Amino acid sequence: MMRVISYDHLFAARRARTGTWIFSDFDRLDFWGLELAGRYARALRSAGARVLNHPALALQRAALLKQLNKAGINDFGAWRPVDGEWPDRYPVFIRTIAAHRGVASGLLGSEAEVRTEIDRLTALGHPLGDLLIVQYHTQEIADAPGAFRKHAAYVVGGRFVPGPIVTDTHWCAKEGVLGTAREEHYLFERDYNDSRPHAELLLDIARRANIDFGRIDYGIVGDRVQVYEINTNPHIRRLKSHHSATRMETIGKATAELVDALAALDQPAEGIARVDETGLAPADIAALPRPLGPLLSRLSRLQWSRWVP
Known part of the structure; x- marks a missing residue:
């Protein structure tokens, strides 16, 4: 049986049964949620669970594209303007790093066009840190x-x-x-x-x-x-x-x-994993989500689940 659990629901529980866990959509989490997800993944593995996609280790979009280009696998580049990176090859386009919205711009042929488009996107409210410039490379x-x-x-x-x-x-x-x-x-x-x-x-x-x-x-x-x-x-x-x-x-x-x-990934859920709060400040622990009521828990799963059998 496959069950979808929202991150809010998981974080509020403080513990989870073992079995097989697939962490997904962690590119949508903020830094705090990503750290918590990593702590749960570690706790689950230590308790004997099979964990796929450790949130603390998996490469997200920008890092993946950069590393594949550096390794000579991808022939196109990617640049983060928040780090002062600008393309040296054109044309390019801009997209968001998180979520799956597709492209945020058309094809751009110069640094001036890129800067103008970034000004437009940030004026609309897109965080500069979530924008990625990607070289156009298809046929x-x-x-x-x-x-x-x-x-x-x-x-x-x-x-x-x-x-x-x-x-x-x-x-x-x-x-x-x-x-x-x-x-x-x-x-x-x-x-x-x-x-x-x-x-x-x-x-x-x-x-x-x-x-x-x-x-x-x-x-x-x-x-x-x-x-x-x-x-x-x-x-x-x-x-x-x-x-x-x-x-x-x-x-x-x-x-x-x-x-x-x-x-074939399924395995028995025979143990309980408890999240390790070592190193968390009292304020961090106080900020952890509280357990949700039955109705809110159900609504949370409905809002965050994208699984279609």
């Missing part, structure tokens, strides 16, 4: 000018599971545009997912990021994999209908494999 599908392809792959406790390919008319392929992909593109998706030519590389990238569960979103530029993000709380749903029988078969196989991989 159109060879036989479909004006269309772009985004690949996806799940990592589940060290296991690789292929995900659906998004075909979009926007260079930041996110949801896809119905009618953009043709049957030959669905055949490509089937063959690519069956052969899994980049599985080992993508698993290595997840290990570098200290991420045990998530969906890797990436493109292929030339013949090189380019990773854009690892989403630790991906939207997962079954494809109920589609005009292409090929795509239905491909997505159906991948979904069944993903469910099987998640089920």
Whole structure:
């Protein structure tokens, strides 16, 4: 059985049963919430739980992109203006570091354009520390000018599971545009997912990021994999209908494999983990969330849960 627990609910409890825990969406936490999540992950592991995505160790978006570029895996750069970093290659775009909002700007071709756009975004209330400048690096599908392809792959406790390919008319392929992909593109998706030519590389990238569960979103530029993000709380749903029988078969196989991989993570919840408050100041302990009533607890789970079985 899988149960979704909000961070507020977890922090208020001060203890948790063991079993298997997947920490997700920790990029949405503030520094205090991130430290608390790390303490709970440590307590759970010490008590014998299987913990995926240790919040104190997993790389978030900006650090991941920087390290992949430094390692020669990604061919595009990323810069944090809050640290006084500015691009030396163009075009670029701006996006937020936290959450999954997509791009916050169009393509920008100079430092002057970047500074103007940052002034606009901060005037709207976007914190400078949450803005990331990313180099544009993608390509159109060879036989479909004006269309772009985004690949996806799940990592589940060290296991690789292929995900659906998004075909979009926007260079930041996110949801896809119905009618953009043709049957030959669905055949490509089937063959690519069956052969899994980049599985080992993508698993290595997840290990570098200290991420045990998530969906890797990436493109292929030339013949090189380019990773854009690892989403630790991906939207997962079954494809109920589609005009292409090929795509239905491909997505159906991948979904069944993903469910099987998640089920394999399960282990008995035979112990209790208690959070270690060592090193916390009295004011820090007083600031911990208080236990929620039954109704508020339920509402909190509903507000924060994005899991779709």
